[in-house]
Amino acid sequence: MSLTNTLAKVANNYSKKGEGVFILMDEKEINSFLERFPIADLWGIGRNHTKYLLSQGIDTALKLKRAPPKWIRQKMSVVGERIVSELNGHMAHEIEEASASKKMITVSRSFKEPKTENEEIESTISAFIERAAEKLRGEGRVTSQVLVFIKTNRFSEGDYYSNYHLVELEVACNYTPTFITAAKSALSKIYKPYLSYKKAGVCLLELSDPESFQPSFFKSSSSRQEQLMQTLDTLNKRYGKRTVSYGAVKQAAHTITQRQFLSPCYTTHWSDLPKVK
Structure with missing residues (x-):
C-alpha cells in the first residue's frame, strides 16, 4: 500500500514477491523503488506511450516522476499528468470519500x-x-x-x-x-x-x-x-x-x-x- 493508487500498484508489485502487505510511505524509500521500477510495468501507461517514453530516455518510474508536468500533459494528455502527480504522492482526486x-x-x-x-x-x-x-x-x-x-x-x-x-x-x-x-x-x-x-x-x-x-x-x-x-x-x-x-x-x-x-x-x-x- 502507499499514498496514491499508482504508488499502491508499485507496492503491490513488490508485495507479490514476499509475504503480507508491502507498505511504501517514506519519500526516500519510494524513490529507491521507483528507480528500479521499469516504465513498461507502470500501471496506466500503455504500450504506445511506453515506446515514446523509452525513446526519450525515460525508462524508469522515477524518471517519469521527475518529468515536467506540462510536457507530460502535452505528450500523454491529462491521464499521463495524473500518473505523474500520483508518483509524486498527490492523489489525482483528493479523498473525502473513501x-x-x-x-x-x-x-x-x-x-x-x-x-x-x-x-x-x-x-x-x-x-x-x-x-x-x-x-x-x-x-x-x-x-x-x-x-x-x-x-x-x-x-x-x-x-x-x-x-x-x-x-x-x-x-x-x-x-x-x-x-x-x-x-x-x-x-x-x-x-x-x-x-x-x-x-x-x-x-x-x-x-x-x-x-x-x-x-x-x-x-x-x-x-x-x-x-x-x-x-x-x-x-x-x-x-x-x-x-x-x-x-x-x-x-x-x-x-x-x-x-x-x-x-x-x-x-x-x-x-x-x-x-x-
Missing part, C-alpha cells in the same frame, strides 16, 4: 492550511476513520489492521517529514470506536510537535469477510457493536452525513465547516473587501 480496493480502504486529504496541533490532527484522523469504517461496513467486511500516516510539505522550508504507524487489533471488526482508539494510538507514535503537517490519512488493510473468522468468546459483545453501528449508519443515511457522530469527529467537521464557509469580514479584513471591476 477509495477502496479488495484489500484496502484509504481516506486522506491534503490540508489547505497546514496543521500543527496534535488535537486538530487527531480530530481529522478520527473523521477519516469514521468514513473508512462506514465504507468497510457498507461492503460487509472487517479488518484487524489500522494504519495512520502524516506528512509535511516537501516544498516548504525546513526538513521534510513523512511517517506512518500500523496497529494490529486482537480481533478483526468494523467497529468505529475501536478503530478511532487504534488510530489515536498510531498517531501518538509518529506525531512530532512544532511541525506543520500538510497531509494525513488512514488505511484499513487486509479486509476480510466476517465468516472467515471463527466465533469468538466475545460474540455477544460483537453483536451489540454491530447493532449500534447499523443504527448509526441508518440514521446518518436517512438524515445526512454525521447526524450522529463522535465527539472528536464532530469537532473536526465543525472546524472544517467554519473555515470553508466563514462569512467575509468586510469591516475587519482588507482581503475581504469587495473588488470593483
